[in-house]
Amino acid sequence: xxxxxxxxxxxxxxxxxxxxxxxxxxxxxxxxxxxxxxxxxxxxxxxxxxxxxxxxxxxxxxxxxxxxxxxxxxxxxxxxxxxxxxxxxxxxxxxxxxxxxxxxxxxxxxxxxxxxxxxxxxxxxxxxxxxxxxxxxxxxxxxxxxxxxxxxxxxxxxxxxxxxxxxxxxxxxxxxxxxxxxxxxxxxxxxxxxxxxxxxxxxxxxxxxxxxxxxxxxxxxxxxxxxxx
Amino acid sequence: xxxxxxxxxxxxxxxxxxxxxxxxxxxxxxxxxxxxxxxxxxxxxxxxxxxxxxxxxxxxxxxxxxxxxxxxxxxxxxxxxxxxxxxxxxxxxxxxxxxxxxxxxxxxxxxxxxxxxxxxxxxxxxxxxxxxxxxxxxxxxxxxxxxxxxxxxxxxxxxxxxxxxxxxxxxxxxxxxxxxxxxxxxxxxxxxxxxxxxxxxxxxxxxxxxxxxxxxxxxxxxxxxxxxx
DNA sequence: TCCTCCGATTTTGTTAACAATATATCGGCC
DNA sequence: GGCCGATATATTGTTAACAAAATCGGAGGA
Numbered sequence: 001x002x003x004x005x006x007x008x009x010x011x012x013x014x015x016x017x018x019x020x021x022x023x024x025x026x027x028x029x030x031x032x033x034x035x036x037x038x039x040x041x042x043x044x045x046x047x048x049x050x051x052x053x054x055x056x057x058x059x060x061x062x063x064x065x066x067x068x069x070x071x072x073x074x075x076x077x078x079x080x081x082x083x084x085x086x087x088x089x090x091x092x093x094x095x096x097x098x099x100x101x102x103x104x105x106x107x108x109x110x111x112x113x114x115x116x117x118x119x120x121x122x123x124x125x126x127x128x129x130x131x132x133x134x135x136x137x138x139x140x141x142x143x144x145x146x147x148x149x150x151x152x153x154x155x156x157x158x159x160x161x162x163x164x165x166x167x168x169x170x171x172x173x174x175x176x177x178x179x180x181x182x183x184x185x186x187x188x189x190x191x192x193x194x195x196x197x198x199x200x201x202x203x204x205x206x207x208x209x210x211x212x213x214x215x216x217x218x219x220x221x222x223x224x225x226x227x228x229x
Numbered sequence: 230x231x232x233x234x235x236x237x238x239x240x241x242x243x244x245x246x247x248x249x250x251x252x253x254x255x256x257x258x259x260x261x262x263x264x265x266x267x268x269x270x271x272x273x274x275x276x277x278x279x280x281x282x283x284x285x286x287x288x289x290x291x292x293x294x295x296x297x298x299x300x301x302x303x304x305x306x307x308x309x310x311x312x313x314x315x316x317x318x319x320x321x322x323x324x325x326x327x328x329x330x331x332x333x334x335x336x337x338x339x340x341x342x343x344x345x346x347x348x349x350x351x352x353x354x355x356x357x358x359x360x361x362x363x364x365x366x367x368x369x370x371x372x373x374x375x376x377x378x379x380x381x382x383x384x385x386x387x388x389x390x391x392x393x394x395x396x397x398x399x400x401x402x403x404x405x406x407x408x409x410x411x412x413x414x415x416x417x418x419x420x421x422x423x424x425x426x427x428x429x430x431x432x433x434x435x436x437x438x439x440x441x442x443x444x445x446x447x448x449x450x451x452x453x454x455x456x457x458x
Numbered sequence: 459t460c461c462t463c464c465g466a467t468t469t470t471g472t473t474a475a476c477a478a479t480a481t482a483t484c485g486g487c488c
Numbered sequence: 489g490g491c492c493g494a495t496a497t498a499t500t501g502t503t504a505a506c507a508a509a510a511t512c513g514g515a516g517g518a
Binding site: 153 | 238381382
Binding site for chain 4: 238239240241242275276277278279298299300
């Protein structure tokens with residue numbers, strides 16, 4: 001199962017899509033920026049065909065919006081978009097936790113506790129720090145999605161939800177910062193999964209993501225946020 | 230919010246995608262069939278560009294598989310694919326039910342009971358009949374997704390999960406046939422939503438979909454099913 | 459008889475030019 | 489001076505030709 005095979009269609013298109021996604025998620029292309037096809041084609045030294053394909057991919061990933069006969073722009077996420085995103089995330093990750101618990105073997109719990117050990121180090125070195133932002137936290141959630149044995153969930157998370165979450169964080173730098181609390185919640189989730197208790201794992205995961213949402217929502221209040229109709 | 234605006238990109242592409250999806254879900258294009266670009270371009274009297282775009286859309290919807298440098302085929306869904314699909318469906322629709330219950334106003338419950346009244350008529354006219362298959366049952370689930378107030382869930386259901394479910398049913402004609410039971414379950418779900426009891430609504434919805442899965446899985450045992458690695 | 463290698467053919471990936479649509483600018487009019 | 493309409497520009501949608509890759513068939517040899 002090639003990780004990149006699905007819906008790629010071409011080498012150049014893939015290259016452009018990857019590079020664009022990287023730039024958008026790094027914040028170098030601000031939300032709302034126009035993404036003209038000719039400009040992109042020149043920048044990446046390809047034709048407009050692959051650029052078109054790449055833009056469609058990114059539109060599916062949810063980080064650009066395409067208006068027919070008008071063009072593509074970096075997506076602007078409003079408060080309602082963010083809320084909907086976190087609701088879907090809660091549902092899918094809670095399901096992932098439930099399924100992972102159902103398939104818990106000895107190796108699974110070991111993997112999780114080991115991962116959490118690494119995270120504990122990182123958190124203690126950055127006392128009130130990032131944790132949640134980098135690939136650190138994400139790894140925990142992705143590992144659980146893997147353990148769930150459901151490739152569809154893993155695909156949705158990595159290809160749509162997480163890119164959109166990263167896009168959300170472009171506007172609000174250094175969000176969260178609730179590293180300690182998150183780590184503790186991760187521990188309890190891992191424990192429930194290791195015990196094979198799917199119901200508890202799902203419940204804790206749902207709470208964990210809800211807490212993450214509430215932390216973000218607090219920061220989402222002040223800035224000017226308006227989603228166009 | 231234009232219903233078709235997202236990720237369409239062009240009129241011809243949209244037309245081809247719609248027509249192809251219709252043919253695939255109607256079973257006229259069997260799973261595994263090759264979808265050569267030139268052949269499709271000639272059939273629809275357009276160039277290969279829109280055809281390519283349409284195939285990418287259908288690949289995102291999950292009803293065709295694209296192998297780079299090789300081509301597109303109508304997707305063949307194995308047992309594991311079906312299981313993963315129903316797991317995701319359970320998670321998303323349970324969440325939709327929960328959210329719908331949380332936003333229950335007077336009008337919502339009325340809409341649901343009215344819809345169920347129609348369904349009851351249909352079921353009684355087709356005693357042991359279809360119900361689940363047509364747009365009949367689907368409407369119930371889609372209405373709940375609408376009531377959830379989460380456009381993302383609605384989008385996933387209509388654009389990815391339900392097309393894939395239809396594709397599953399291509400192989401196994403006249404599946405389910407548990408119309409009476411399903412209708413009863415729908416009634417109880419609607420009741421929970423009308424009462425504003427999100428937890429119960431989510432639980433009942435999850436059970437409902439699990440029952441649907443088990444009915445399908447029973448029919449999935451006999452036929453030769455093998456998903457390529 | 460089976461395997462391997464090579465070439466021909468078909469199919470996808472890419473490109474550049476053409477057509478249609480939307481956006482912006484400028485002149486006229488109220 | 490402000491608003492409306494027509495023209496001009498720029499951008500997307502589409503097409504057809506070109507290039508590269510993969511598949512298929514057959515010839516040659518073990």
